[in-house]
Amino acid sequence: MDFVWWAVAGIGHLGVCAVAFNQIHATSYPRHVRKISERILALIALAFAVYLGWQMIALATVRFWSVVNANLANQFYLTFCLPIGAYFIGRWCYRKWKHRSPARxxxxxxxxxxxxxxxxxxxxxxxxxxxxxxxxxxxxxxxxxxxxxxxxxxxxxxxxxxxxxxxxxxxxxxxxxxxxxxxxxxxxxxxxxxxxxxxxxxxxxxxxxxxxxxxxxxxxxxxxxxxxxxxxxxxxxxxxxxxxxxxxxxxxxxxxxxxxxxxxxxxxxxxxxxxxxxxxxxxxxxxxxxxxxxxxxxxxxxxxxxxxxxxxxxxxxxxxxxxxxxxxxxxxxxxxxxxxxxxxxxxxxxxxxxxxxxxxxxxxxxxxxxxxxxxxxxxxxxxxxxxxxxxxxxxxxxxxxxxxxxxxxxxxx
Ligand SMILES: [Fe+2]
The missing domain is CATH 3.60.21 (Purple Acid Phosphatase; chain A, domain 2)
Known part of the structure; x- marks a missing residue:
């Protein structure tokens, strides 16, 4: 179950990066601004993989909630990313359910x-x-x-x-x-x-x-x-x-x-x-x-x-x-x-x-x-x-x- 929480938080983390990428590339900002922002977002997305890897090591040795309780950074991360991840998953399920090819x-x-x-x-x-x-x-x-x-x-x-x-x-x-x-x-x-x-x-x-x-x-x-x-x-x-x-x-x-x-x-x-x-x-x-x-x-x-x-x-x-x-x-x-x-x-x-x-x-x-x-x-x-x-x-x-x-x-x- 611990892994599920982290997976949802990860979806929230990567979802925020994807939304920022989409919005920036929908604008007429100069190319160099878009390229710099692309690289910053890639680093932020990569940070999740690094953070997750670190947590996996912790999870392998200690119970999840004891890790969370012992680490303020984790509490902050999950508090922020979990609801966002849950929102993205909910929105994706809703769109899948709603989507139909137009009758025309x-x-x-x-x-x-x-x-x-x-x-x-x-x-x-x-x-x-x-x-x-x-x-x-x-x-x-x-x-x-x-x-x-x-x-x-x-x-x-x-x-x-x-x-x-x-x-x-x-x-x-x-x-x-x-x-x-x-x-x-x-x-x-x-x-x-x-x-x-x-x-x-x-x-x-x-x-x-x-x-x-x-x-x-x-x-x-x-x-x-x-x-x-x-x-x-x-x-x-x-x-x-x-x-x-x-x-x-x-x-x-x-x-x-x-x-x-x-x-x-x-x-x-x-x-x-x-x-x-x-x-x-x-x-x-x-x-x-x-x-x-x-x-x-x-x-x-x-x-x-x-x-x-x-x-x-x-x-x-x-x-x-x-x-x-x-x-x-x-x-x-x-x-x-x-x-x-x-x-x-x-x-x-x-x-x-x-x-x-x-x-x-x-x-x-x-x-x-x-x-x-x-x-x-x-x-x-x-x-x-x-x-x-x-x-x-x-x-x-x-x-x-x-x-x-x-x-x-x-x-x-
Ligand atoms: Fe194109």
């Missing part, structure tokens, strides 16, 4: 590919990446083609079966070979999507700028490729040069502005949010206001013709979910959280850089009338993914209502 996710299937095996060689470059690449269970060189079907009540008949490919968090660093990202492009193009939506963290290192044309320039979608930037894209300066290179490769930036697209005679209104890292979306007008004041080009004439077009948001972070509520989007696509990158069996992810912690680490969520899909993304600045496959998503929209609260159909191909 009609079907889901996943097809996995081991790209390293296909290429017959390692895709990792550099000592750190090669070390992580050998880590047992690391899936950073895999691709999961994730096919989802969403019920969108306001979908016009003409958009029935609209195919959206969602890609996010490429993190081009040079640690993973560009041939891996070419396979991502191949997989996305094989979906033959109507639209491709890219939600940020495209490139971390300026020496990968030359990859842009080969990777993003080869994406193909009938009605265009639209993007927003993420926090890691701030490493490329000036930012305008990165946006220009992306636009030159055929992508359309939608940060903080409305973009209307005419698809099969119906209008889709797209916009992007890069907050808190880039400010463009901060004062975005509602679509209705923008239609009156700003629609002065030919594209927008289509939008005016549509009284209330389908509204889609590209946001780097799922933290913008409450910002999205006031614009009444039908769909929101986000990345940034990478599914936590390491998912412990049954428990799930521990950290995700969001002010909501791991709540929106990955998956599909109903927020009022809006459906938000948070992708696990493709890569990361550290080449490690355990039980968290890189995701290339294809979302097919339907206006046909599922019968009642139809459970999610899942099949692995």
């Amino acid at each position: 996710v009609i079907s889901r299937s996943v097809q996995k590919q081991n790209i390293q095996k296909q290429l017959g060689r390692s895709v990792y470059h550099g000592t750190a990446a090669q070390f992580l690449g050998c880590w047992p269970g690391n899936q950073a060189h895999w691709i999961a083609s994730e096919r989802l079907s969403f019920h969108v009540p306001r979908l016009p008949q003409s958009l029935e079966g609209l195919k959206i490919c969602h890609l996010t968090d490429f993190h081009l660093t040079g640690q993973i070979d560009r041939s891996y990202f070419s396979k991502i492009v191949e997989t996305a193009n094989a979906f033959e999507p109507d639209l491709i939506l890219v939600t940020g963290d495209l490139i971390d290192e300026s020496h990968c700028m030359d990859w842009i044309e080969e990777i993003f320039g080869n994406l193909k979608a009938t009605h265009g490729i639209y993007y927003v930037l993420g926090n890691h894209d701030r490493r490329i300066q000036p930012e305008s040069m990165l946006r220009q290179r992306l636009e030159d490769s055929g992508m359309v930036g939608v940060s903080g502005k409305w973009q209307s697209i005419c698809v099969r005679g119906s209008t889709i209104a797209l916009t992007g949010n890069e907050l808190p890292w880039f400010p463009h979306a901060a004062n975005l007008k509602r679509l209705e206001e923008a239609m009156i004041q700003d629609f002065n080009n030919q594209d927008f004439e289509n939008a005016i013709a549509a009284e209330d077009p389908l509204k889609i948001l590209l946001s780097h972070s799922p933290d913008q979910v409450h910002w999205a509520a006031k614009y009444k989007f039908d769909l929101m696509f986000a990345g940034h959280t990478h599914g936590g990158q390491i998912q412990i069996p049954f428990i799930g992810p521990i950290v995700a850089p969001s002010r909501f912690g791991i709540r929106y680490a990955s998956g599909t969520f109903t927020i009022g009338q809006m459906l938000m899909h948070v992708s696990r993304g493709i890569s990361g600045d550290k080449c490690i993914r355990i039980n968290c496959l890189p995701e290339v998503g294809l979302i097919t929209l339907t206006g046909q209502s599922p019968s009642g609260s139809r459970p999610i159909k899942s099949k692995a191909e």
Whole structure:
């Protein structure tokens, strides 16, 4: 029983570190501030292991409560960490019990590919990446083609079966070979999507700028490729040069502005949010206001013709979910959280850089009338993914209502 108390206290200790990590990484603090805080938190987390080891030795020789009673530091530690640990465990159990796949996710299937095996060689470059690449269970060189079907009540008949490919968090660093990202492009193009939506963290290192044309320039979608930037894209300066290179490769930036697209005679209104890292979306007008004041080009004439077009948001972070509520989007696509990158069996992810912690680490969520899909993304600045496959998503929209609260159909191909 003594060990149970210490385990709960340990969960409290590590839980506080995880919450601090998530909150700091959800902000727009400079990179060096986040890196320093990351190291301090790692030391605090490590201190628990050291403290626990010391206590285990004490527990092996003396009864637990006599140790506690004899040591003021222990009393303080348990008084502080036990209730916090109990809170985290209670909250986790509540969320597990409450969580259900939204009834509007009609079907889901996943097809996995081991790209390293296909290429017959390692895709990792550099000592750190090669070390992580050998880590047992690391899936950073895999691709999961994730096919989802969403019920969108306001979908016009003409958009029935609209195919959206969602890609996010490429993190081009040079640690993973560009041939891996070419396979991502191949997989996305094989979906033959109507639209491709890219939600940020495209490139971390300026020496990968030359990859842009080969990777993003080869994406193909009938009605265009639209993007927003993420926090890691701030490493490329000036930012305008990165946006220009992306636009030159055929992508359309939608940060903080409305973009209307005419698809099969119906209008889709797209916009992007890069907050808190880039400010463009901060004062975005509602679509209705923008239609009156700003629609002065030919594209927008289509939008005016549509009284209330389908509204889609590209946001780097799922933290913008409450910002999205006031614009009444039908769909929101986000990345940034990478599914936590390491998912412990049954428990799930521990950290995700969001002010909501791991709540929106990955998956599909109903927020009022809006459906938000948070992708696990493709890569990361550290080449490690355990039980968290890189995701290339294809979302097919339907206006046909599922019968009642139809459970999610899942099949692995
Ligand atoms: Fe990212």
